[in-house]
Amino acid sequence: MTQHDLDSLTEGMDGGGDGGEEQHRRKDRRGVKRALIVLGAIALLLFGSVAGFVGYLGYTVNDNVKQEDLLPATRDPIKAPDGTDVKETGTGTNYLVIGADTRPGDAGRSDVIVLVHVPQDAKTIQMIHFPRDLYVSIPGHGKNKINAAYAFGREPLLVQTMEQLLKVRIHHVVRTDFDGFENMTNAVGGVRVYAEEASNGSGNGGPVIIKKGWNNLNGEQALGFVRERYTLSEGDISRGRRQLAFIKALFLKATSTETITNPVKIARFTDAATKNLTLDQTLTVSMMRDAAIDLRHIRSGDIVFATAPFTGFGTSPQGASIDIVDTKGMADLGEAIRTDTMDDYGDVFVTP
Numbered sequence: 371m372t373q374h375d376l377d378s379l380t381e382g383m384d385g386g387g388d389g390g391e392e393q394h395r396r397k398d399r400r401g402v403k404r405a406l407i408v409l410g411a412i413a414l415l416l417f418g419s420v421a422g423f424v425g426y427l428g429y430t431v432n433d434n435v436k437q438e439d440l441l442p443a444t445r446d447p448i449k450a451p452d453g454t455d456v457k458e459t460g461t462g463t464n465y466l467v468i469g470a471d472t473r474p475g476d477a478g479r480s481d482v483i484v485l486v487h488v489p490q491d492a493k494t495i496q497m498i499h500f501p502r503d504l505y506v507s508i509p510g511h512g513k514n515k516i517n518a519a520y521a522f523g524r525e526p527l528l529v530q531t532m533e534q535l536l537k538v539r540i541h542h543v544v545r546t547d548f549d550g551f552e553n554m555t556n557a558v559g560g561v562r563v564y565a566e567e568a569s570n571g572s573g574n575g576g577p578v579i580i581k582k583g584w585n586n587l588n589g590e591q592a593l594g595f596v597r598e599r600y601t602l603s604e605g606d607i608s609r610g611r612r613q614l615a616f617i618k619a620l621f622l623k624a625t626s627t628e629t630i631t632n633p634v635k636i637a638r639f640t641d642a643a644t645k646n647l648t649l650d651q652t653l654t655v656s657m658m659r660d661a662a663i664d665l666r667h668i669r670s671g672d673i674v675f676a677t678a679p680f681t682g683f684g685t686s687p688q689g690a691s692i693d694i695v696d697t698k699g700m701a702d703l704g705e706a707i708r709t710d711t712m713d714d715y716g717d718v719f720v721t722p
Contacts, residue, residue: 430637431655434644440525440543441650448537456537460710461490463661464538466529468520468545469613471597480520480528481548482596482613485540487707492664493672496712497617498703499610500678505692506535515692525650535695536704543650551596553642554620556589558629561619563587563595566611571598592616607677607693614675622670679703 448456469482483500502517509530511522519531529540555561568582571594578594587595596616602608624643629635649658679699686692706712 430641431644434641434647435655436648437651437653438525438648439651440529440545440648441540441652442526442530445539448533448539450537456708458539458708460538460708462707462710462712463488464541464707466525466532466540466543468525468528468543469551470545470547480517483516483528484614484617485532485536485707487712488661488665489710489712493667494713495665495668495673496676497614497674498676498678499614500532501606501610501680501693503606503691503693504678504680505684505686505694506531509534514686515690535700536707537701538704538708542653544653545648547646548593548597550642550646551616551620552589552593553645554589554624554639555587555592557638557642558620558623558635560586560588561592561616561623563592563612563615563619565595565615567603567608569598569601571595571601592620610677611675618670618673618675621668621673625666625668 448458450456465486465488467482467484467486468480469484471481481502483502485498485500487496487498488494489496500516502515504516505513506516506519507513508516508519508522509527511518516528516531516535519528523530525543525545529543532538533540563585565580565582565585569578569580571578571580578591578598580591580595580598585591585595596609596613598612599605599609602612623629624639629639649655679696679702680693681696682694684692684694706714
């Protein structure tokens with residue numbers, strides 16, 4: 371045994387004196403160095419994975435989302451009843467959200483017409499459901515149900531109809547379909563929705579039974595929930611409230627900690643949410659991202675709903691069932707949207 375071997379052996383023994391302590395310090399330093407290298411490698415791997423994941427999500431969105439000419443080609447001044455121009459004094463943003471039921475026989479009709487108003491401070495999301503049987507004036511087509519505007523001239527004519535009805539500017543249009551609702555629900559593992567009344571309807575796969583109160587719904591059940599109207603007390607009016615409740619539930623689930631900390635759920639939801647999504651020609655993906663960032667602090671009580679004002683039900687000259695517009699109420703609603711004073715509009719908003 372050499373002296374070097376003996377020294378090494380004695381340094382490693384308990385009670386080895388100052389030499390043993392120095393050896394331990396050297397080993398500790400080497401151990402810390404190794405740990406830092408390992409942690410650095412892990413951090414680099416995680417950063418690379420996150421960057422790759424974000425890149426994947428960006429690619430998915432850009433690949434899935436479509437853009438079409440959903441806004442009118444020309445935007446005429448909005449006229450008041452006396453013929454004068456109505457100036458847009460508000461600073462919020464108005465999104466017209468259109469949802470179509472893709473079942474055979476429903477092509478060309480919009481079953482979801484929701485105006486989403488986001489105030490300038492982005493502290494709330496205010497959604498107004500417009501019943502599809504609302505009897506209104508359609509430019510170039512006389513009076514008819516509001517969803518007939520979609521059938522006559524798709525999104526641009528519906529936008530013109532809405533602007534004339536409310537005397538407000540529609541800034542952007544978003545279109546999706548009911549299949550997107552089902553896929554998004556499954557992507558986040560289901561949603562919890564409150565039903566004002568029970569129903570026994572159907573989805574793509576069969577009967578969908580909804581109880582009064584809270585319901586935990588998968589995609590198939592959610593589809594039946596938003597489609598049903600025949601067994602509800604106020605038909606399309608009740609269905610509209612259901613659709614708004616579902617949209618809120620889906621929004622809250624998609625932005626919950628449970629979802630945003632799960633990369634698999636995020637990827638699935640992003641794909642499902644954008645696969646059937648069409649934006650107007652001026653609304654870009656980056657604008658949608660910026661809007662989402664502005665709304666990141668939104669909580670359950672900040673999302674409020676209302677139904678566009680109507681006075682009751684009636685029959686059109688052609689014999690169709692219609693919802694009669696509350697002219698005064700609609701004017702007040704338009705004024706509140708236009709001036710970004712929806713908080714003062716009245717006790718019409720609910721938070722289901």
